[in-house]
Amino acid sequence: MTIAVAPGITTDKSRAATEDAHADVRALALRVREHIIRMATAGGCFIGASLSCADIVTYMYSKVLRVTPATLGDPNRDYFFLSKGHDVPAVYATLAELGYFPVERLKNHLSPNDSMYWHPNRKIPGVEFHSGSLGHLLSVSIGVALDIKMRGGTNKVYVVVGDGECDEGSMWEGFLVAHAYGLDNLVVVVDRNEFQANIRTEELIPLEPLDQKLQAFGWQVKTVDGHDFDALASAFRTLPLRTGKPTAIIARTVRGKGLPSIEKRADRWFVNFKAEEIEQLLKELHGEALATLTSETLMVR
Amino acid sequence: MTTAQIFPTYEPTMKALCERDERVVVLTAENRAAIRGLPPILGQRFIDTGITEQTMIGVAAGLALRGRRPVAHALATFITLRAFEFIRDDLGIPKLPAVLVGGVPGFLSDANGPTHQAIDDVSLMRGIPNMQVVCPADEAELAQALVQLVECDCPTYVRHIAMTPGFPHKHPFELGKAEVLMEGDEIGILTYGFLSRHCYAAAEKLVAAGKSVRLVHVPTLKPLDEAAVLKTLETCRTTFTIEDHFLTGGLFSIVAELMAKRGRMARVVPFALEERWFLPTLLPQVLEHEGFTADKLVERITAALPS
Numbered sequence: 001m002t003i004a005v006a007p008g009i010t011t012d013k014s015r016a017a018t019e020d021a022h023a024d025v026r027a028l029a030l031r032v033r034e035h036i037i038r039m040a041t042a043g044g045c046f047i048g049a050s051l052s053c054a055d056i057v058t059y060m061y062s063k064v065l066r067v068t069p070a071t072l073g074d075p076n077r078d079y080f081f082l083s084k085g086h087d088v089p090a091v092y093a094t095l096a097e098l099g100y101f102p103v104e105r106l107k108n109h110l111s112p113n114d115s116m117y118w119h120p121n122r123k124i125p126g127v128e129f130h131s132g133s134l135g136h137l138l139s140v141s142i143g144v145a146l147d148i149k150m151r152g153g154t155n156k157v158y159v160v161v162g163d164g165e166c167d168e169g170s171m172w173e174g175f176l177v178a179h180a181y182g183l184d185n186l187v188v189v190v191d192r193n194e195f196q197a198n199i200r201t202e203e204l205i206p207l208e209p210l211d212q213k214l215q216a217f218g219w220q221v222k223t224v225d226g227h228d229f230d231a232l233a234s235a236f237r238t239l240p241l242r243t244g245k246p247t248a249i250i251a252r253t254v255r256g257k258g259l260p261s262i263e264k265r266a267d268r269w270f271v272n273f274k275a276e277e278i279e280q281l282l283k284e285l286h287g288e289a290l291a292t293l294t295s296e297t298l299m300v301r
Numbered sequence: 302m303t304t305a306q307i308f309p310t311y312e313p314t315m316k317a318l319c320e321r322d323e324r325v326v327v328l329t330a331e332n333r334a335a336i337r338g339l340p341p342i343l344g345q346r347f348i349d350t351g352i353t354e355q356t357m358i359g360v361a362a363g364l365a366l367r368g369r370r371p372v373a374h375a376l377a378t379f380i381t382l383r384a385f386e387f388i389r390d391d392l393g394i395p396k397l398p399a400v401l402v403g404g405v406p407g408f409l410s411d412a413n414g415p416t417h418q419a420i421d422d423v424s425l426m427r428g429i430p431n432m433q434v435v436c437p438a439d440e441a442e443l444a445q446a447l448v449q450l451v452e453c454d455c456p457t458y459v460r461h462i463a464m465t466p467g468f469p470h471k472h473p474f475e476l477g478k479a480e481v482l483m484e485g486d487e488i489g490i491l492t493y494g495f496l497s498r499h500c501y502a503a504a505e506k507l508v509a510a511g512k513s514v515r516l517v518h519v520p521t522l523k524p525l526d527e528a529a530v531l532k533t534l535e536t537c538r539t540t541f542t543i544e545d546h547f548l549t550g551g552l553f554s555i556v557a558e559l560m561a562k563r564g565r566m567a568r569v570v571p572f573a574l575e576e577r578w579f580l581p582t583l584l585p586q587v588l589e590h591e592g593f594t595a596d597k598l599v600e601r602i603t604a605a606l607p608s
Contacts, residue, residue: 074365102485122395124372140391143371144362150345170387173353179362180351226410 022229028097029058030285035106037091037281043110044272045118046086046296048262051228052193052253053160054090056081059232060092060189069100072126073288078155081141084162084191085119085131086270092116092124100126135168137161137257138188142178145186156239158187164196167205172217179218184240188219188248191226193255197301198266211250219248226251261290267297307444311335311463311561314444315372317341318451325451326364330357330375332404335461337595338408341472348398353458354384370451377403377419377460378578381426392456393429399456403427403579406436408459408579408587409495409547419460426458433457433526434523435475440453441464443472467498477521479529485493487600488520491530491552492544493519499588500543502595522555529546531558534567538540539606541570543598548573570605572598 020026032054035185039045060080062199068076071186082091089109101124106154108114115123119132131137141159143164148155178186190210194201194224220241224231232251254263259281262268273281273295280291308314315577317337328348330453340347350357354375361371365423373380380403381388382444393397403419406526410417427434432456437443440463453476462476471480481505492500504516515537533540534556542553553571562566572593577607588594592601 132393133386134357136359136387136391139359139387140363140366142356143360143365144367145363146360146365147344147349147367149368170353170355170359173350173356174359177350177353177356181348265445289425 004035004210015137024231025059025062025229027239028062028094028133029055031097032042032058032090032093033285034249034260034282035096036089037259037278037285038107039092039106040271040281041273041275042280043218043225044270045089045109045269046263046269048195048255048269049084049087049162049191049193050089051189051259052255052258053066053084053087054257055227055229056160056189056191056232056251056253057087057090058093058238059229061098063233064236065158066155069098069125072100075151076153076155078159079141079144081127081128081131081137081157081159082104083118083137083159084134084165087160088120092121095124095126104211128244132160134165138171138178139267141186142174142183143272145178145183146181148185149181149183154185156187160198161190163190163192163194163201163207163210164209166190166210174213175217175219178246183246184242186246187239189248190248190250192250192251193253195255195266195269196265196267198299200266214248218245220245223250223252226253227257258285259291260284261293268297270298270300271295274297279301280283304598306386307448309441309444309465311440311444311447311461312338313448315339316342318448319346322370322451324368324370326369326493327362328357328371328373328401330354330373330379332375334404335374335400335402337461354379355387357402358384358387359391359499362387362395362397363395365392365399367409370400372400372402372403372447373450374461375433376405376417377406377422377574378417381419381422381458382606385425388426388432388456389429393431396431396455398448398451401458402457404461408584408593409462409494410531410590411587412543412581412586414581418578420546420574420578421542422458422460422547423522423552424554426594427555428550431455432518432523433476433521435476436460437520438468438494438497438518439464441466442470442474446476446520449474449476462495464495464498468501470556473559474520477524477526479526480518480519481515481521481529482507483516485515485537487513487538488515488606489533490514490516490602491519491533491540491542491556492517493522493552496543496593498583499593499598503598505594506599510599522552523602525555525559530556531563531565534560534565539570541572541602543572543593545579545593546573548575564594568607572601
């Protein structure tokens, strides 16, 4: 059986020939995906969206955000908000790998003795704000961005939103308001994995042409492959895209990226795999045999 | 930081607060009635998000995360209902400091109709953990409250009122403290906000008619001055809860919860809106129709006393 090798996540022979400028973040993203898969059992997690945004989150934390564990209290740090809170395993894993808290703590996922549950909260070092209900953190980000402007700061506010999340009216309120205030220190990253909980976005409430919609709202928009680190590098290299305008980066991604057996599947959004399936999925991630999944599919929304 | 000067009206007090405390930021969802003169004075610290109550609350949370003390304005229905989940999630869960000022609450929406009748605001806001609820009787008390509320490390919902005092206060506003306006043991009256003036006028008439009245204005509904309420229940033969609010969730519910919690029995009669909105008309006619003028209150109270 051939395995689709996902650019950006597994060993890619063509890249090995030339020097891989993103080897470090590529390796980080692979470890992050391993952690996500390990969180998909004993209660489970929202694996599909966590995997779709894994490259975005790891790239941003390693290459874009001016923040470290030591500068979390610094008002001049860059802010990262995860508005689509169910992707939080990707953030937990990235923060752990980058030293915000011990990697060991990831084993506390869903434990009553920790605060590492299905949505983010501020008891996890590095998490700037909780989320869970969709359509909230764009407005919170606007508040932070406004204050930075008022104080003459140069730091930026990044908020990762979902494409399904863009169904929420509050998103479009936020798009209007951020433009009205010329928040060029605000960057929205849309994890455009083309799925909402149970169905493809275009089959339910079509978002396309999303770039044109955002442009019509006064945003500067760039669309990139959200699994291609070269593309992400070019998108994030010079921000804002235009002075006086908020920036939106539409990162085209694949739900379940890295695990062909669950990719682009509406029924593998939230999963709770058996221990042996986890072992198989880890092998699948590394390009070995596809996992044989026998766990029931879960419809949690 | 020196204490800001308190004026008898809202806007100058807000201006003084902003001048003394750079943390204070004024927000509105395009509702400027109470703060019309502030934009040129406050510059960037006046933020109008347009008709976007949810976004305004999220923005307030973001500003509070950065150390600001946002004071957010919208009509009471829209801020408490349209933005409810944002208040609960983005201010309540993280316990962020913000003052939410609801315009034309209760009967003050007069002829606007039921969409504009904030008569569930106390119920909704007090149900949120960490949220305080304040309903001043007049603009002077509102101004006194504002100065205290921006110092609180938690969110507060405030019913706005732009009326001059309708009765002489015994003491200035103190968060969490009820104001005992009259002492007596036959009729107890617990009330808040705009209706306190009408209850005061009714109580004067009852006293003139030889009744003994204990009148308590409860400007802070959460945290409650439990001692003042319990003393009223213990002292008076009949206690009336009088409010421009649904019967469910307002002061009557607060009193009933307190009684159940403390295992107390008392005779309590509620005057509130039971399972219905009030007649939309001009304020004096609202009061007349709904039975909340001083004369109507006297009539209803007298009729409800045990024979």
